[in-house]
Amino acid sequence: MNFLEERILRDATVCPGDILNVNAFLHHQIDMKLIDQIAQEMYGRFRDKPINKILTIEVSGISIACAVARLFNVPLVYAKKTRTKYQPKDVYEAEVLSFRHKNINTIVVGKEYLTSDDHVLIVDDIMADGYALQGLISIVEDAEASVEGCAIAIEKGFQEGGDRIRNLGYTVESLVTIDGMEPHSGTIVFRPE
Amino acid sequence: MNFLEERILRDATVCPGDILNVNAFLHHQIDMKLIDQIAQEMYGRFRDKPINKILTIEVSGISIACAVARLFNVPLVYAKKTRTKYQPKDVYEAEVLSFRHKNINTIVVGKEYLTSDDHVLIVDDIMADGYALQGLISIVEDAEASVEGCAIAIEKGFQEGGDRIRNLGYTVESLVTIDGMEPHSGTIVFRPE
Numbered sequence: 001m002n003f004l005e006e007r008i009l010r011d012a013t014v015c016p017g018d019i020l021n022v023n024a025f026l027h028h029q030i031d032m033k034l035i036d037q038i039a040q041e042m043y044g045r046f047r048d049k050p051i052n053k054i055l056t057i058e059v060s061g062i063s064i065a066c067a068v069a070r071l072f073n074v075p076l077v078y079a080k081k082t083r084t085k086y087q088p089k090d091v092y093e094a095e096v097l098s099f100r101h102k103n104i105n106t107i108v109v110g111k112e113y114l115t116s117d118d119h120v121l122i123v124d125d126i127m128a129d130g131y132a133l134q135g136l137i138s139i140v141e142d143a144e145a146s147v148e149g150c151a152i153a154i155e156k157g158f159q160e161g162g163d164r165i166r167n168l169g170y171t172v173e174s175l176v177t178i179d180g181m182e183p184h185s186g187t188i189v190f191r192p193e
Numbered sequence: 194m195n196f197l198e199e200r201i202l203r204d205a206t207v208c209p210g211d212i213l214n215v216n217a218f219l220h221h222q223i224d225m226k227l228i229d230q231i232a233q234e235m236y237g238r239f240r241d242k243p244i245n246k247i248l249t250i251e252v253s254g255i256s257i258a259c260a261v262a263r264l265f266n267v268p269l270v271y272a273k274k275t276r277t278k279y280q281p282k283d284v285y286e287a288e289v290l291s292f293r294h295k296n297i298n299t300i301v302v303g304k305e306y307l308t309s310d311d312h313v314l315i316v317d318d319i320m321a322d323g324y325a326l327q328g329l330i331s332i333v334e335d336a337e338a339s340v341e342g343c344a345i346a347i348e349k350g351f352q353e354g355g356d357r358i359r360n361l362g363y364t365v366e367s368l369v370t371i372d373g374m375e376p377h378s379g380t381i382v383f384r385p386e
Contacts, residue, residue, distance in 0.1 A: 023281065029270045029306045032263040058252045066256050070225040077222045082294070088216065113222045
């Protein structure tokens, strides 16, 4: 059992609707030692790739993506869900269905922050249906940049996002894959590494 | 001129409506070396206080607050603007007017993540009217925790937030104070340190 699986068993809770509540260490309160451990593991898996940019999506991906960007010593760009007055006018955008919030967001990245010279590692905290990840991939493709891979902390392996994106030919590395969760008993079943 | 003033002059732009656009290094694309420099400076100013928790608000405060939490070796809690199904039921909340987005958000912090034992450093990236900061302070007070101080990267000194909060007796340390901005010429006037 790896460090993140241990932490999930200790401090996460399973809520109805296939929700894994990680508010205690990742989504509301953040344990930076854990974040740095996650980032180190992601760095180890992709350090041989020519990565010059990290891409994530607000909000909960930012803490991990910052720590990964520090290790690669490259800029981090985060896709925005809301368009405000002073955001870039020229953007790449994608429609993303949120599993957690049950709504559709248009996510945007300013064109000046993603170009055809970029070799991008996409980082996110949790992958369920994979729509956020797929939106980020489509933005990288629109920019004619290269997707060097996707690093995910927690993949819900019983939902179909991971399989769908791997079948498209992308490298997706998850530190933890959950094969099943049960809210009444609180049981969480991890896929063996 | 300090490192952050230099960076602002180099890469920020002044937009109409007293908006300082720092998308190039802080709000959309993030330069982790700069973030770590900002965090180090904040740590230096508050390291003698008995701080055991960092508090910020999503989204743009998170990158700096993570780096500060790492230096203090304490947990970071970020107030949430949206209430989702699996957020804590028992929360402290405050109403906050957003200068940038021109709307009112209810920000919440789960009661389990902020208690009367906590000595809190509040961290944010930009202070204008100071409503976000004041909302965070009121949440800390509701929890009967102690506000040890507020660390702000960029204060718009020509707006009244900083004065109002200091007059209430709180320590507010800003790395940069802007006394005036002019969108047509792009002029930014810093307050001497």
